Amino acid sequence: MWEYTEKVKNAFLHPQNVGDIADADAVGEVGSIVCGDALKLFLKIDKETGKITDARFQTFGCASAIASSSALTEMVKGKTLEEALNITNRDIADFLGGLPDQKMHCSVMGREALEAAIANYRGEAFTAEPKEKVVCKCFDVTEDKIRKVAIENHLTTVDEITNYTKAGGGCGECRSEINDILTALWSVKKPIMQTKPKKLTNLQKIALVQDIIETEIRPGLQADNGDLELIDVEGNKVIVELRGMCTGCLMSDVTLGRIQEKLRELVSGDIVVETER
Amino acid sequence: MKVIYLDNNATTQISSEVLLEMLPFLSDYYGNPSSMHTFGGQLHRKIEEAREMVASLIGASPEEIIFTSCGTESDNTAIMSAVESFPRKKHVITTRVEHPAVLNFCHHLARKGYRVTYLPVNNLGQLNIDLLLKTIDEDTALVSIMYANNETGVIFPIKEISQLLSERGVLFHTDAVQAVGKIPIDLKSLPVDMLSISGHKLHAPKGIGVLYVRKGTRFAPYIIGGHQENGRRAGTENIASIIGLGKACQLANNNREKEVLYLTALRDKLENALLKCCPDVRVNGDANNRLPNTTNISFEYVEGEAILLRLNEYNICASSGSACTSGSLEPSHVLRAMGVPFTAVHGSIRFSLSRYNTDEEINKVIEIMPSIIKELRQLSPFGREKLSCPSS
Numbered sequence: 277m278w279e280y281t282e283k284v285k286n287a288f289l290h291p292q293n294v295g296d297i298a299d300a301d302a303v304g305e306v307g308s309i310v311c312g313d314a315l316k317l318f319l320k321i322d323k324e325t326g327k328i329t330d331a332r333f334q335t336f337g338c339a340s341a342i343a344s345s346s347a348l349t350e351m352v353k354g355k356t357l358e359e360a361l362n363i364t365n366r367d368i369a370d371f372l373g374g375l376p377d378q379k380m381h382c383s384v385m386g387r388e389a390l391e392a393a394i395a396n397y398r399g400e401a402f403t404a405e406p407k408e409k410v411v412c413k414c415f416d417v418t419e420d421k422i423r424k425v426a427i428e429n430h431l432t433t434v435d436e437i438t439n440y441t442k443a444g445g446g447c448g449e450c451r452s453e454i455n456d457i458l459t460a461l462w463s464v465k466k467p468i469m470q471t472k473p474k475k476l477t478n479l480q481k482i483a484l485v486q487d488i489i490e491t492e493i494r495p496g497l498q499a500d501n502g503d504l505e506l507i508d509v510e511g512n513k514v515i516v517e518l519r520g521m522c523t524g525c526l527m528s529d530v531t532l533g534r535i536q537e538k539l540r541e542l543v544s545g546d547i548v549v550e551t552e553r
Numbered sequence: 554m555k556v557i558y559l560d561n562n563a564t565t566q567i568s569s570e571v572l573l574e575m576l577p578f579l580s581d582y583y584g585n586p587s588s589m590h591t592f593g594g595q596l597h598r599k600i601e602e603a604r605e606m607v608a609s610l611i612g613a614s615p616e617e618i619i620f621t622s623c624g625t626e627s628d629n630t631a632i633m634s635a636v637e638s639f640p641r642k643k644h645v646i647t648t649r650v651e652h653p654a655v656l657n658f659c660h661h662l663a664r665k666g667y668r669v670t671y672l673p674v675n676n677l678g679q680l681n682i683d684l685l686l687k688t689i690d691e692d693t694a695l696v697s698i699m700y701a702n703n704e705t706g707v708i709f710p711i712k713e714i715s716q717l718l719s720e721r722g723v724l725f726h727t728d729a730v731q732a733v734g735k736i737p738i739d740l741k742s743l744p745v746d747m748l749s750i751s752g753h754k755l756h757a758p759k760g761i762g763v764l765y766v767r768k769g770t771r772f773a774p775y776i777i778g779g780h781q782e783n784g785r786r787a788g789t790e791n792i793a794s795i796i797g798l799g800k801a802c803q804l805a806n807n808n809r810e811k812e813v814l815y816l817t818a819l820r821d822k823l824e825n826a827l828l829k830c831c832p833d834v835r836v837n838g839d840a841n842n843r844l845p846n847t848t849n850i851s852f853e854y855v856e857g858e859a860i861l862l863r864l865n866e867y868n869i870c871a872s873s874g875s876a877c878t879s880g881s882l883e884p885s886h887v888l889r890a891m892g893v894p895f896t897a898v899h900g901s902i903r904f905s906l907s908r909y910n911t912d913e914e915i916n917k918v919i920e921i922m923p924s925i926i927k928e929l930r931q932l933s934p935f936g937r938e939k940l941s942c943p944s945s
Contacts, residue, residue, distance in 0.1 A: 312884070339858055
C-alpha cells in the first residue's frame with residue numbers, strides 16, 4: 277500500500293482538465309502502454325501573448341501518474357511557454373505535497389510531456405534521435421535522460437535513477453551501466469586506459485570472452501536469478517546457452533543483444549552471439 | 554461502510570467458531586504442553602486432536618502432520634529437507650509460476666550451486682508434463698510444483714504428476730496453500746511425498762502452517778532445538794493457533810461440497826457480469842480448471858493500481874498483478890510466464906472469494922466496477938474508440 281498524500285488522492289479521485297482539445301496548438305505524448313504508464317498532453321496557446329490558455333490530458337497509469345498529470349495541467353495554465361518550461365518534475369511532486377520515492381517517475385513523465393508538447397508547438401522534433409544511446413532497453417530510457425534527471429534532482433544512486441526514470445527496474449542488466457554514468461557524472465573524469473589489443477589470437481579471444489562473461493555478464497544475470505553458459509567460440513561466433521530464469525524469458529532476445537554489444541565493445545567489433553538452437 | 558473483502562487468496566478472516574475455540578488457550582490455559590504437571594501437559598491432548606482434524610481434511614495420518622509457523626516455512630522446510638536428505642543430488646525442478654516461498658528458495662539454492670529447472674507454462678497457465686518428465690535425471694533431488702496458483706487459481710494435475718514421479722522414485726513436494734480447504738484432496742490416493750498448508754488461507758489465524766510428510770519419506774528438520782513435533786520441528790507449540798487450525802480444517806471438511814458450489818456460482822456470476830458489461834476484458838488462466846473462488850480478469854487500457862484505489866473508495870478489496878502494486882517495476886511473474894501481453898498484465902485484477910461473501914456484495918461490485926473501468930478509460934489515451942459499456 278502506497279502512502280499517498282491527501283492531495284495525490286484528491287487529484288486521482290477528482291482529476292482536473294481530463295480529455296482532449298480538438299484544435300490543440302500543441303500535443304505532447306510520452307510513455308507507452310507496455311511500460312505501464314503513458315501521458316498525452318494537449319495545450320491551447322495564445323499566439324499573441326505566448327500564454328497557455330488551456331491544458332488537458334489523457335493518462336494511462338497508476339494513481340500517482342493520473343494525479344501528476346492533473347497537477348501539471350493546473351500548473352501550466354496561464355503561464356507563458358518560457359515560464360512553463362521552468363516547471364521541474366520536483367515542482368509537480370511538490371504541488372501534490374510529495375510523491376513516494378518509487379513514484380517519482382510519474383512526475384518526470386509530466387515534465388517530459390510538457391517538453392514534448394512545447395517542442396511540438398515550436399515544430400521541433402522531441403523524439404530521441406536514433407543515434408542517442410538507449411541504456412535501459414526494458415523501459416527505453418536514454419543516457420541523456422538519465423543524466424538530465426540525475427542533475428535536476430541530484431540523484432547519486434542507481435536505485436534513485438530507477439525511482440525517477442524506471443531505468444534499471446526491469447531485467448536489471450543496465451544497472452552497472454547506470455552506475456558508470458553516475459560515477460562519470462559526479463566525479464572528476466579520469467582518462468581511461470585503452471587496453472583492447474589490436475588483433476587477438478583465437479586463444480586470446482576465447483580467454484577474453486570467458487573472462488568478460490564471468491566478470492561482466494554473469495553477475496548481472498545472476499542478480500536477476502538468471503544465468504549463462506558459454507558453449508563454444510567458432511571464429512566470430514560466440515555460442516551461449518541461457519540458464520535459470522533467463523530460460524524462455526520474454527526479454528531473452530534483448531539479453532542476448534546486450535551480451536553481444538558488450539562483447540563487441542570489449543573483445544572485437546564483429547562478434548555475433550547465438551544460442552545453440 | 555462495510556468492507557467487501559474479495560482478496561481471500563491473500564488472507565482470510567478468522568471464522569468466529571475458530572476464534573471461540575482459540576480464546577481459552579490465549580488466556581486461562583497458558584501452559585507448556587511439554588511440562589510434567591497436568592496444567593501444561595493436558596494441552597498435549599488438545600494438540601493431538603487438532604492434528605487429527607488436519608489429517609482428516611487431507612486424508613493423511615496424524616503422525617504425518619508437522620505444525621510449522623506458516624506456509625513459507627513449510628515450503629522452505631520441504632525443499633531443504635529434500636536436498637539435505639540426498640546430499641549427492643544437485644538438481645531441483647519447479648515451475649516459473651510458484652509462490653515466492655518456493656521460487657526464491659530455489660533461486661537461493663541456485664546461487665549455492667544447485668541446478669534448478671523452472672518449468673514454463675502455456676497461455677492458459679498449464680504445465681507440459683512431458684517436459685517435466687524429460688527434465689528429470691538421476692541428479693534430481695526434488696520436484697516442487699504448486700497445487701493451485703494463487704494469482705489465477707489454475708489447478709495443476711497433481712494426481713497425474715505425483716503418480717508419474719512416484720513410479721520414477723522422484724521425491725515430490727506440492728505447495729497446496731491455496732488448494733487445501735477449497736478443493737478435495739485425499740492423500741490416500743495421491744502419492745505426494747510432502748505438502749504445505751497455510752492456516753490463514755482457510756479461516757485460521759496467521760502464524761500457523763502445516764507440512765505433511767508421508768510416512769517413509771526421508772526428512773531432515775529445518776528448525777532445530779527441542780523435541781517438539783517428534784523432533785521434526787523444534788519450538789514451543791503455538792497452541793491456540795494449532796487448535797484454531799484444527800477447527801478451521803474441521804469446518805472446511807464439513808462444508809466443502811456445499812462451499813465449492815456456492816463459491817463457483819458466486820464467482821461465475823461476478824465474472825460473467827464483468828465480461829458482459831465491460832468491453833476489452835479477458836480472463837487469465839484456465840477457466841475450466843481452477844479454484845472455485847478465484848478469477849483473474851484483465852481490463853485493457855487501464856492500470857491495476859488505479860482500479861484498486863477506486864475500488865478502495867467503496868471499501869472493496871481486491872488485488873492486481875500490475876507493476877505499480879508490487880513495489881517493483883516488474884508486473885506479475887505468473888502472468889508474464891503465461892505470455893499475457895503487457896497491456897493486459899498492467900490492468901489485471903484478481904477477485905478471490907470466501908464462504909463469507911454474499912450475493913449482495915457481488916451485486917455491489919457488479920454495479921460499481923463497470924463505471925470505474927469506464928471512468929478510468931475516459932482518462933486513458935488508449936482504446937478511446939471502445940468507451941461504451943452496453944449495460945452500464
